[in-house]
Amino acid sequence: MSALAGVLDAVVTGALVLASVLTLLCGYRIVTGPTVPDRVVALDTIGTNVVAIGVLVALSTGRGLFVTVALVLAIIGFISTVAVARYVIEGDIIQQ
């Protein structure tokens, strides 16, 4: 029985709670953001926080599969951020 296993469990649980609260606080900026880029920035921050939550779930459950889930969420967040930024200024996403 490792010495710090209980401490690690407590730290992972606390980090999960903290990251969830931070994600909720980002929702405030989405609701009351004055401009559209403010909301995009808040959505990008939520994406990064959810990536961290995915890794924390992997640590909490002990399954390495959730690290892959976090990586896929990072990819989807980047694509959505670029798509929204292009849509805001260009009017459409895919140009020929």
Next chain:
Amino acid sequence: MIDTLLTTAGAETASTGTLALVRNAVTIALLLVGCFFLTIGTIGLLRFPDVYNRLHATSKATTLGAASVFLAGFAHFGPQGAALTALIGIVFLFVTAPTGAHMISRSAQRMGVEFVGVAEWPEQEPEESE
């Protein structure tokens, strides 16, 4: 729950208890650093006055926090398997976060979002001196 998982993982990868102890200590330290930077980034997102300052806060601090949490995953899952996926996640975050921040700030400039203070966009000069 995590005790049994850690003991089974420790029985597979480390026969001694010292390696599991160091691994848990490193994971805890990296998790604390990651939570600190995630908190700083979100506070900056909530408190800074305009979109460029918020972008400055989130694109650096939050990325560093998520990368630190990924490093905690690398330290926890050992040098194979899901740990390599965590390293790929770090590289991907460090490549894509500045790109996304640049796209958002450029779209904000095209939309005409102004600075809050006395800062202005530089004049468009024909020669790029500075």
